[in-house]
Amino acid sequence: VLDDTLITTKVKAALVADPVTKAHQISVDTFKGKVKLSGFVDSVEAVQRAVEVARGVEGTAEVDNALEIRR
Numbered sequence: 001v002l003d004d005t006l007i008t009t010k011v012k013a014a015l016v017a018d019p020v021t022k023a024h025q026i027s028v029d030t031f032k033g034k035v036k037l038s039g040f041v042d043s044v045e046a047v048q049r050a051v052e053v054a055r056g057v058e059g060t061a062e063v064d065n066a067l068e069i070r071r
Helices: 004-017 044-055
Strands: 025-031 034-041 062-069
Touching: 004 025, 004 034, 004 044, 034 044, 044 062
Parallel strands: 034 062
Antiparallel strands: 025 034
């Protein structure tokens, strides 16, 4: 099991590197492998992509999506 801090760092780096999610303000918290995404994005696509990116990071057991779409 990867350390929660390492998972958080990897998810943040992956979100910044992704062209869909890079410009958004997404907070990442991890507890026992469960990644919580919160903050604001501009579209449903960005929400879906952020969850997809987080799920793809090694050590992520579950993703809790608390992202909100800014209108």
